[in-house]
Amino acid sequence: xxxxxxxxxxxxxxxxxxxxxxxxxxxxxxxxxxSKRPKYYCLExxxxxxxxxxxxxxxxxxxxxxVARFKRMRGYNVLHxxxxxxxxxxxxxxxxxxxxHPAKWTWDNIDNMRKQLKQLGLSYDWERxxxxxxxxxxxxxxxxxxxLYERGLAYRKKSYVNWCPSCATVLANEQVVDGRCERCGSExxxxxxxxxxxxxxxxxxxxxxxxxxxxxxxxxxxxxxxNWIGRSEGAEVYFTAEKTGEKIPVxxxxxxxxxxxxxxxxxxxxxxxxxxxxxxxxxxxxREFQKKMEKLSEVxxxxxxxxxxxxxxxxxxxxxxxxERVPIWIANYVLLDYGTGVVMGVPAHDQRDxxxxxxxxxxxxxxxxxxxxxxxxxxxxxxxxxxxxxxxxGTFSGMNNREAIKAITEFxxxxxxxxxxxxxxxRDWLISRQRYWGxxxxxxxxxxxxxxxxxxxxxxxxxxxxxxxxxxxxSPLLECEEFLNTTCPRCKGPAKxxxxxxxxxxxxxxxxxxxxxxxxxEKPFDQEKLxxxxxxxxxxxxxxxxxxxxxxxxxxxxxxxxxxxxxVDEPFTxxxxxxxxxxxxxxxxxxxxxxxxxxxxxxxxxxxTARLFILFAAPPEKDLEWSDQGVEGCFxxxxxxxRLVEELTPMxxxxxxxxxxxxxxxxxxxxxxxxxxxxxxxxFNFNTAISAIMEMVxxxxxxxxxxxxxxxxxxxVETLLLLLAPFAPHITEELWERLGHETSIHLMSWPVxxxxxxxEEEVEVVVQVNGKVRAKILMPAEITEEAMKESALxxxxxxxxxxxxxxxxVITVPRKLVNIVVK
RNA sequence: GCGGGCGUGGCGGAACUGGCAGACGCGCCAGACUUAGGAUCUGGUGGGUUUCCCGUGGAGGUUCAAAUCCUCUCGCCCGCACCA
Numbered sequence: 041x042x043x044x045x046x047x048x049x050x051x052x053x054x055x056x057x058x059x060x061x062x063x064x065x066x067x068x069x070x071x072x073x074x075s076k077r078p079k080y081y082c083l084e085x086x087x088x089x090x091x092x093x094x095x096x097x098x099x100x101x102x103x104x105x106x107v108a109r110f111k112r113m114r115g116y117n118v119l120h121x122x123x124x125x126x127x128x129x130x131x132x133x134x135x136x137x138x139x140x141h142p143a144k145w146t147w148d149n150i151d152n153m154r155k156q157l158k159q160l161g162l163s164y165d166w167e168r169x170x171x172x173x174x175x176x177x178x179x180x181x182x183x184x185x186x187x188l189y190e191r192g193l194a195y196r197k198k199s200y201v202n203w204c205p206s207c208a209t210v211l212a213n214e215q216v217v218d219g220r221c222e223r224c225g226s227e228x229x230x231x232x233x234x235x236x237x238x239x240x241x242x243x244x245x246x247x248x249x250x251x252x253x254x255x256x257x258x259x260x261x262x263x264x265x266x267n268w269i270g271r272s273e274g275a276e277v278y279f280t281a282e283k284t285g286e287k288i289p290v291x292x293x294x295x296x297x298x299x300x301x302x303x304x305x306x307x308x309x310x311x312x313x314x315x316x317x318x319x320x321x322x323x324x325x326x327r328e329f330q331k332k333m334e335k336l337s338e339v340x341x342x343x344x345x346x347x348x349x350x351x352x353x354x355x356x357x358x359x360x361x362x363x364e365r366v367p368i369w370i371a372n373y374v375l376l377d378y379g380t381g382v383v384m385g386v387p388a389h390d391q392r393d394x395x396x397x398x399x400x401x402x403x404x405x406x407x408x409x410x411x412x413x414x415x416x417x418x419x420x421x422x423x424x425x426x427x428x429x430x431x432x433x434g435t436f437s438g439m440n441n442r443e444a445i446k447a448i449t450e451f452x453x454x455x456x457x458x459x460x461x462x463x464x465x466x467r468d469w470l471i472s473r474q475r476y477w478g479x480x481x482x483x484x485x486x487x488x489x490x491x492x493x494x495x496x497x498x499x500x501x502x503x504x505x506x507x508x509x510x511x512x513x514x515s516p517l518l519e520c521e522e523f524l525n526t527t528c529p530r531c532k533g534p535a536k537x538x539x540x541x542x543x544x545x546x547x548x549x550x551x552x553x554x555x556x557x558x559x560x561x562e563k564p565f566d567q568e569k570l571x572x573x574x575x576x577x578x579x580x581x582x583x584x585x586x587x588x589x590x591x592x593x594x595x596x597x598x599x600x601x602x603x604x605x606x607x608v609d610e611p612f613t614x615x616x617x618x619x620x621x622x623x624x625x626x627x628x629x630x631x632x633x634x635x636x637x638x639x640x641x642x643x644x645x646x647x648x649t650a651r652l653f654i655l656f657a658a659p660p661e662k663d664l665e666w667s668d669q670g671v672e673g674c675f676x677x678x679x680x681x682x683r684l685v686e687e688l689t690p691m692x693x694x695x696x697x698x699x700x701x702x703x704x705x706x707x708x709x710x711x712x713x714x715x716x717x718x719x720x721x722x723x724f725n726f727n728t729a730i731s732a733i734m735e736m737v738x739x740x741x742x743x744x745x746x747x748x749x750x751x752x753x754x755x756x757v758e759t760l761l762l763l764l765a766p767f768a769p770h771i772t773e774e775l776w777e778r779l780g781h782e783t784s785i786h787l788m789s790w791p792v793x794x795x796x797x798x799x800e801e802e803v804e805v806v807v808q809v810n811g812k813v814r815a816k817i818l819m820p821a822e823i824t825e826e827a828m829k830e831s832a833l834x835x836x837x838x839x840x841x842x843x844x845x846x847x848x849x850v851i852t853v854p855r856k857l858v859n860i861v862v863k
Numbered sequence: 864g865c866g867g868g869c870g871u872g873g874c875g876g877a878a879c880u881g882g883c884a885g886a887c888g889c890g891c892c893a894g895a896c897u898u899a900g901g902a903u904c905u906g907g908u909g910g911g912u913u914u915c916c917c918g919u920g921g922a923g924g925u926u927c928a929a930a931u932c933c934u935c936u937c938g939c940c941c942g943c944a945c946c947a
Contacts, residue, residue, distance in 0.1 A: 260867055260942080267866075267943055274947085292947060305947090344864070344945055373945045383947045392945055465946055586942085656888070657875060663940090665875060673888050676903095683903095718879085728877065731887035738887090806883050811928045813883055851927050857882050861927050 050682040052646030056770045060161055068784055069163040071119040073572045080116035081573050082108040083552055083612075085581030085589070086123045089149040089171075090130060093156045095621040095628060095654070095666065096582065098638045102651045103618055103660045103726070104580045105162045109766035110720050112163070113790040119573050120163055121555040123170035124150050127178075127544045129207055129223060132477045135509045142477040143505070146173055156638065160647045161769045163786070168558045172547035177554065178479035179500035180564040181547050184596075185482055187603055189493050193239040194471075196491065200377075201470055203231040208513040209474045210235060212543060213467050214268075214588045236481060236540065237468040240595045244269055244464045247594055256614030258661070261586045268587050270465025275449045277384065277458040279304060282356040282365065284315060291379030291463050294389065295452070296444040298361050299433035300407035302397065303385040305350060305369045307376035308333040313353060316368065322354035326370065333372055341372055348373050348396050360457040361448070362434065371396065379463050387423065388415070394423035407432050408441050469592065471543040476507065476515045478541025486528035486535040495529050501537070515539060548589055549596040552576055552611060567605075575608045583617040590615070616724060619663035621654075628666070636666055648768035649675040655726040655767055678771055681737055681764065685775045687744065688753050697749030705740070705748050706797040709756045712736040714793040716763045726767070733763055754779075759791050807832045808859040809841055825852040832858040 063069065073079075084104035087097055101122075108120035124146075131142035150171060157164070170177055188194040202211040206226035210233065215222040240247075248269045251262045274293035281288055290304070306313055308330045317323045329351045333341065340346055350371030357368050366385075373392065374383050387397035387404045397404055404417040408428040415424055430439045436448060452458030472481065480501040482494035494501055504523045507516035517523055517539040528535040550564070556573040557565040581589075590612070597611040620627055623634040641650045653674040658664040712732050719729035740756055758779065765772040765785050776785035800821045805828060807815040815837050819828060829850050832838055838860070845862040852858050 263867065264942060270943095270946065272946070290947085294947085342945065346945080348945075371945095373947090375946070378946045380947095386947090390947075392947075395945095463946075583941085653888095659876085662869095662876095667875065667889070669889050670875065677888080679903095723879080725879090727875095728887080731877075734887055804883085808882085808928075811882095811926095816883075849927070851882090853882055857928090859882080859927055 048686060050679050050771070052648065052678075052771070055774045056159070056161060056646055056648070059770050059773050060158055063161075063163075063784075063786075064158075064166070066784070067167075068786060069120065069165050070167060071117070071121075071165045073569055074117050075572070077115065077117040079119065079573055080108075080111040080578075081119045081552075081576045082111065082578050083119075083121070083555075083576045083580070085579070085585065086125050086170075086548070086551060087153065088125045088128055088130075089146055089153055091149040091152060093153055093160075093638045095636060095638060098160065098650060099618055099621055099654050099660075099664065100580060100582070101157065101160065101162050102654050103616065103724070104578075105160075105651070105769075106655065106720065106726055106766045107578055107580070107724070108163050109769065109786060110790065112786065113762070113766070113788060114721075115789065119168075119555065120165060121168040121170075121558075122157065122162070122164040122166070123168075123551060123555070124153075124172065125544065125548050125551075126150065126171045126173035127478045127541075127547055129209075129475065129477070132475060132509070135477075136511060136513065139509075141505075143173070146171075146477075159642055160638075160651065163769070168555050170551060170554050170558050172479075172544070172551065173477070175500045175502055176559075176561060178547065179561075180554065181479040181542065181550070182482040182494070182499050182501060183496060183564060184550055184600075185479075185542065185546070186493050186496060186499075187605075188238060188599060189483075191599065191603065193242065193599060194236060195239065196234060196236055198232065198234045200230045200232050201235055202228045203233075204228055206513075207475075208515075210470060210472060212470045212545070212588075214469075214591075235470055235472040236483075236538075237470050238595070240469045240592075241464060241466055243595050243598050244271065244466050245462075246598060247466075247591065250594070250598075250609060253610055254613075254615075257612075258583075258615060258617055261583065261590065261615060261617060264586045265591055268466060268591065271462060272464075273460075273462050275445075275452065275458050276380065276461040277452065278360055278456075279357040279382075279384070280360065281312070281316065281368075282358055286312065286315075288312065288357055288382055289380045290382045290384045291461055292384055294386065294445070295448045295458070296430065296436075296441040297386040297389045297407055298359065298384070298448060299430075299436070300386040300388050300405045301359050301362075301364070301366055301384045302387060302403045302405050303367050303369055304357050305371045305374045305383045305385055305396070306353075307374040307381040308370045308372070309376050310370070310381045313370055316353050316355040320354045322352065326351060326353055329370065336372075342375070346372065348392065348399065350396060350400060352400075360452070360455075367402075369400075377467065378465065388417060388420065389423055389425055391423040391425065394420070405432065469543075469595070471546055472540040473543055474515050474539075475541050476503070476509075476517055478544060479547060480517075480541050481538040483538040484526055484528060484535045485538065486531060486533060488533055489528055489530045489535075492528055492530050492535070498529065503541075515541075517541075545588060545592050549592045550600075552593070553600075553606070564605075570605075571607055574606065575610060576612045578614045578616065579612040580616045580618060582620075586617070616660060618660050619658065621664050621666060623666040625665070636668075641671065645671060645675045646678075646770070648678055648771050652678065652730065652768050656730045657727065659727055660724055677734060677737070678768060680741070681760070682771065682775070684737060684741060685757055685761070685778075688740070688757050689779065691748070692750040692754045692757070694748070694750040694753070697752065698747040701743065701746040701748045702752045703797075704746075705743055705752050705756055706794075707800070708736060708739045708743075709759050710793045710795075710797040712763065713759060713791045714798065717790070717793065720766070729763075730767060733760070733767075736760060736763075761785060762788060762791050803855045805832070805855070806857045807835060807838055808857065809838065810861060811859060814838060814841060821855060823855075825854055828852050828854075828858055832860065 084100050108118050112118045126146050131146045134140050134145045135142045202216050204211055204221040204226055206224050216228050221228055248271055272293050275295040277290045279288040317326045350369045353368045355368045356365050385393045387393040388406045406415045406417050409415055409431055410428045427441050430436050430444050436444050449460050482501045484492045486492050504520050507520050509516055524537055526535050526537050553565050557569045593611055600606040626632055628635045653671045657670055715732040716729045719725040761772045761776050773785050802818050803821050805817050805819050806813055815835050829852055848861045848863055850860050
């Protein structure tokens, strides 16, 4: 440093430690219900306690902290809590691998991550911390399970379920990505098991419909949920098996094409297939085909690339409308668990059916003609799936197909041949997990009474501590006799406990309620407290939860609303999905070796710098490219702020200054207030908010030598600190104190822009000739358009350019621009 | 294949309702202070044949005026993917 130390050094380590300690002692961020103030619930997705924070966490929580601090300064009563999504497999793997008990592993990790979060200076009310693995929490997870059970929304069913061999547990559909386990990447198989499900499909329509009530959610997330729910409207048509006379319901979205059915296809594993082929010459080959399909993985089987393959069963079905007799096939592309597992083949009007028919030489029958055209089955190169007019369709011939959909459906309903139907791709949520480290499902199996829910007053069903972890990866609960053996709550006879635990998404589906009353041991929450804080005003997290967590939570909230426990339709009013943190264009990962550790950055530059950089480098919803040099830049900026404030402090005593200099400084100050406020409030553009603050610092730096009055300097410096406070809470708090304030800067009100102070006296007007900039002229701000035009035409350079040309017209934009169109 | 997003200097990114393209930061260049500087400060920095011309992936169009609106097209990223 140059010369004598006129200004002190920015000692971020001492400053950050000092204020973190003081904020905690003073409980600065404690949230208390207060009906007199508007509330604001700012929530970030709570982390899985993996052991260490990564940059994604830092980004997520820095964004949330700016929102929380900003809203606080805007006068809101802010709830900003943090907790731990603490059940899950990694803890159990640690136990198997290193012999550490999952509980110890988890709690140690929590301690470490809590420490790291505190080092970031995040404004959480730590008294509301929750951990889903705490019995005081999972007692209520189990309680909610019972609520679902009471309402008939939790049920047990044997079915083919996704099985991850490496995690040794079943998975929900949502946890299978490209046929692989979302967690470990192993290929997922199928197992026929008896499992617990939640009836989320009961709410499919509302989950879809209410997306419309979420204007504060990214379009992208809503579309993803819409696709996932996959609602399609159509009809169920009852074909009849010729041989057995049995009804074969078929779902179709195109009842208008029923007369065009030339064959039917069942899923190979459809139960009716066996009956149809039994004792026929087709039996053997069909069995073979079934076996072949069974061996194929789900990925291959359902890939668009896979060629359609099928086989005739020898059986026939009767079309209820045309009375025609059509062959029944089985094929790989028909899925058992969608619709009824049976498809009607209309090759003329469905591309898949067309390809299948061509391959196997099945007949093609045209029943819809394009407007003003006549199709011929022999000449068709592809299916005609668009609208048109019905032909060869009995009494419905001649009808427009849109009307025919309605007419045919109604006709079938009258005659009992079919009915209107809606289908969803959404499946019920499988919540059983064959794992130890989760909330036990509060159910007992009694030989006499059957399935018996554990009574509320016996909750929680505690996880036994003393268990053996088998290297096979199977749940230790299976071998834990003390846990397994119990008495039936109903008949008091001997009974067995359910050994499966709940999917951790169950735990995270309601944690945002618990924050409103985290220590209540009588109830999951106090009604008044919950009603005060809910809904979450701003939710922030990664887009990877677009379907899983966010849809489960929405479902959960709707169930609890119907149970009268919650009074909002949707739990999260606004959602922000932050982008990833990249290094060298790729997601930070161990295998790529491009990880930047938050610990190191905090150690070297401090939390304020880390936060500032991560907020400055990109808008929150976009991916962020990490740059060590960018971090340096932010560090330099904070040092500049420090120096600026220290240098300007003595000048705050100057009794009066030059009026023009004062006005200029005030203009800068108030324009910055407006810009920063708009950027944060309107659109969460923290990057441009910070750049405006940087510009303000640059401006104040260059006005250092000017005759500015002490009062104006004080206003400027204090405003600078207030605007920067949500981003860099420690340095601003320290400088605020050094200015002589005794109350925390974080309890101050957000500055308000003074329109009068912002007003410009002069504006620079751009003068264009034929749309090209030819001059810039300073004009009084209040100049009329006519006068603007005049002085533009009078301007030396412009007038010389206009020589010999004809002015066609002149366009003026007040205070901005004059465009002279010439020929 | 369907749906969504993106494409702007050497880099990250600005430009909100069409109105000076490139704010702010990084990097780079020059200078100042210095035993020294990878510290700090000052100035410069899209490209070019430099009174001017060209520039927002490409080609057209609308307009007095287009990064912004329309049409076509290329490239990258994300989601869904035989859903009957």
